Amino acid sequence: MGIENYSETKFYKLDKPIALKCGKSLENIKIAYQTYGKLNNNKDNAILVLHALTGSAHAAFINKKTNKKGWWDNMIGPNKAFDTNKFFVISSNVLGGCYGTTGPKSINPSTNMPYALDFPVVTIEDMVKVQKKLVDYFGIKKIIVAGGSMGGMQALQWSIAYPEYVKSTILIATAARLNAQSIAFNAVARNAILKDSNFNNGNYYNSKHPENGLAIARMVGHITYLCEEAMYKKFGREFKGTPSFDFGIDFQVESYLEHQGKIFVDRFDANSYLYITKALDYYDPIKEYGNLENALKNSNSKFLIISFSTDWLFTTQQAKQIVSTLIKLNKNVSFVELESKCGHDAFLLEFEKQTKIIKSFLGE
């Protein structure tokens, strides 16, 4: 295999509509995806990596257009955790997203306008269903699924929905369902968007976007991705300059959140943020199956579960709930809680520790 430096997004169109959990069906679905490495002749060396809330298909290498690295570039590549010399890595944008896969900003074929809020409410289950179509298109026989945060929920859903098909599942900084606190943060984020004067019931594509609302939503998100320790280390109580004695940006932490909000509105669609956070909130295989045991009982997968000590959005306790269910079911499961000062963001940052663990688990 030649050395790849650049990645390219491709598209796969589904020829049949998909029945969604909400009862509606969606046609003309287009999936944006990237692949790295080579699929072997047995078609059994594939790893599907699953992105979090605001990720895209661009997981690794450098995007030619933007010149930016993928969101998990430090984990995917030759000799990295997901070794592209050995594995065929697939990454796709989720259903409802805004990075090429069909979502609320896509054109509704029946109106020739963007769907906006006419887009059906999609779930983690629906996202996975669509990903399965892409994987089938490659003719893959058995698959390894891996993801952090919302990506971990998708990976879990893969092992529930396709118990025979998934051979290994890697769940990082994730949970079987959000707790009330996390749903509350998502509610605040959605409210910020919904109450923005430019929101116009989601029909803002030809005018000003609800940028203030989306920026506030992102600020809230960023608070939950860090932890007290990370914030202390990054900003402390440092001022940007001298106290302004007005309500402008005084503290470094304010400046950071402001900046994160500002750069986010250029890259993300507010409607997608509503839809994807809703999918996160709704996901609950425990309720769906009565308990997690029922959900996972048919799985043939082996599991690796990683949590981070300072992650309070997806806690070690929540990870252990999955671990203990799998132990009860006598499945092959390993669990590691990594020490980190990065909060939830650790799954994107602590790549050295994760690499060692994942490589060991994948048998290198």
Next chain:
Amino acid sequence: MTTKEFNLNYKIVCSLIPKKARILDLGCADGKLLKILKNEKNIDGLGVEISQDSVLKALQKGLNIVQGDLDKGLGEFQNSSFDYAILNQTLQSTKNPEFVLYEMLRVAKKCIVSFPNFAYWKVRLYLFFKGKMPKSNVLPYEWYDTPNVHLLTISDFFEFCYKRNIKIEKSIYLTKKKARSGFLIKNIANFFSEEAIFVITKL
């Protein structure tokens, strides 16, 4: 400990385990024993280990391993969900040995517990003549830097089990090269054994 002694300990633990049993190895370190049991007895095993480096080594051996602190209990495990729980050379380094043993007895039908015997005659002589905390191959640490915070003797263990209605099904006493099982007079075993291995159950 030297490799040779490890082998004897492993050999005996291995001989106590039936084929295809479901095993929980507590404080399994790098998973050496679990790997042996997997190869020799085709067991279905799971390890618990606190140290991240050890967890990595066990993962590399293809074992199922859960990072955890025994002193915090075995909350992830259901009652009687394992055939055997093993606590090999680890009891003396737990902060709360009584709690750990209760938890083991809760999650497994039978438990194998081994520890270095602090009443071994060489240990006694060391303390008697040198007047210092005994050190040996089995007890290699300095008093101020040892994980062994709850050293005990064979007689202590018998008394402990007796008072708590814990049944000792088997007792095996080890010296450097030899293992003797069973019905030695307890005080003699306590004097001559460097290490002991017990199979215990709830009464």
